[in-house]
Amino acid sequence: ETGVTQTPRHLVMGMTNKKSLKCEQHLGHNAMYWYKQSAKKPLELMFVYNFKEQTENNSVPSRFSPECPNSSHLFLHLHTLQPEDSALYLCASSQEGHSRYGYTFGSGTRLTVV
Amino acid sequence: EDQVTQSPEALRLQEGESSSLNCSYTVSGLRGLFWYRQDPGKGPEFLFTLYSAGEEKEKERLKATLTKKESFLHITAPKPEDSATYLCAVQARNSNYQLIWGAGTKLIIKP
Numbered sequence: 445e446t447g448v449t450q451t452p453r454h455l456v457m458g459m460t461n462k463k464s465l466k467c468e469q470h471l472g473h474n475a476m477y478w479y480k481q482s483a484k485k486p487l488e489l490m491f492v493y494n495f496k497e498q499t500e501n502n503s504v505p506s507r508f509s510p511e512c513p514n515s516s517h518l519f520l521h522l523h524t525l526q527p528e529d530s531a532l533y534l535c536a537s538s539q540e541g542h543s544r545y546g547y548t549f550g551s552g553t554r555l556t557v558v
Numbered sequence: 559e560d561q562v563t564q565s566p567e568a569l570r571l572q573e574g575e576s577s578s579l580n581c582s583y584t585v586s587g588l589r590g591l592f593w594y595r596q597d598p599g600k601g602p603e604f605l606f607t608l609y610s611a612g613e614e615k616e617k618e619r620l621k622a623t624l625t626k627k628e629s630f631l632h633i634t635a636p637k638p639e640d641s642a643t644y645l646c647a648v649q650a651r652n653s654n655y656q657l658i659w660g661a662g663t664k665l666i667i668k669p
Binding site for chain 1: 562567590592594599600601602603604605607645647654655656657658659660661662
């Protein structure tokens with residue numbers, strides 16, 4: 445157990461579906477992140493929340509919608525996705541940006557869009 | 559443009575055969591360089607932070623070094639449990655949260 449829990453672990457959804465990914469951390473961290481990891485590609489930062497406020501949005505399509513109700517929970521709402529959105533979606537947390545202690549990542553949600 | 563290139567893409571070694579992984583970077587002012595390990599089906603696990611050229615960090619069979627253009631992850635007498643994908647990332651001095659990641663090196667240690 446890494447301290448960051450992501451659910452579900454696997455998700456298959458059609459292009460017209462709406463689903464949500466959930467991330468939870470009880471490490472006392474105040475920054476949380478969504479990353480996308482595609483095969484043989486570098487990690488792509490999608491969203492950053494610091495003290496529940498969104499601080500970065502890396503030109504992510506509007507079909508991805510983040511929500512951070514408190515500093516322990518982070519959601520990624522998905523709707524009308526495309527097959528190229530199939531990837532591993534990783535949640536991470538840290539104490540105010542990337543420090544010498546690094547990020548703590550969850551195990552990810554493997555998303556397949558059909 | 560800030561970027562990170564890792565080589566080789568994959569590396570197969572016999573148990574006990576030492577080697578090094580490379581991470582070359584270009585960044586407009588380095589705040590830090592980071593190494594992570596990722597096992598299949600899991601998220602990356604933090605290993606090291608390096609801040610300035612000449613700095614070294616060690617953990618068990620791993621040693622990370624840093625120059626002004628690249629970092630090496632040296633693996634001494636590796637064991638099969640060291641098999642994983644190793645990721646390198648850099649943070650620019652003017653960035654609070656954005657990391658530039660490499661695509662990783664997949665390391666396989668055969669018994």
